[in-house]
Amino acid sequence: MGMKDPGVDAYIARSADFAKPILQHLRMVVHTGCPKVEETLKWGFPHFMYKGILCSMASFKAHCAFGFWKAKLLEERLKGLTKGKEPAMGNFGRLTVLAELPAEKMLLRYVKDAVALNEEGVKVPRQARPKGERSLEVPDYFLNALQKNKKALATFEAFNYSNQKEYLEWVSEAKGEATRKRRLETSVAWMAEGKSRNWKYLRK
16 A cells, blocks of 8 residues: 655645645546555655655646656657646646646556656666866856846856756746746846755755
């Protein structure tokens, strides 16, 4: 039998009203697809465990997210799921209503495929690091915004390649000018506090 965590119940209960049915549905599907799954809270949001991490879900002020730990190995199956959606953590884009999720039958298939990977002990292949020094091209608008905030600029310059890239991609991949401007302002504010792009998900 699977194991439910009271912490996940509390997490869902304090989520926004729009998020509750999405989280409850995802939870049900995962338990249906993997009856022996166990729940836990990692990095502040619910994770589902079965012979390792299986998948996770999270809720934010205006959207939910859901993703598989070994998504790269499920890439062909998951391809196209976020087409036309604003990117978010996980593999299904920003989720605001149940209808934005794939059909339950399809979700169950994904869960069972993820279970099979963990049962077989399949590891996610590590990406080979490119040889030589890596450099990023920083757009003028991004650099100009940083130069107006000395703390943010100092943080960005002290970041390693990966941390810089995460911010640059997040801002540059915005689909509209208003979204890009909002993300840029948020990025500068976070860097002024010494925070990386994914600071919310770092283990405390």
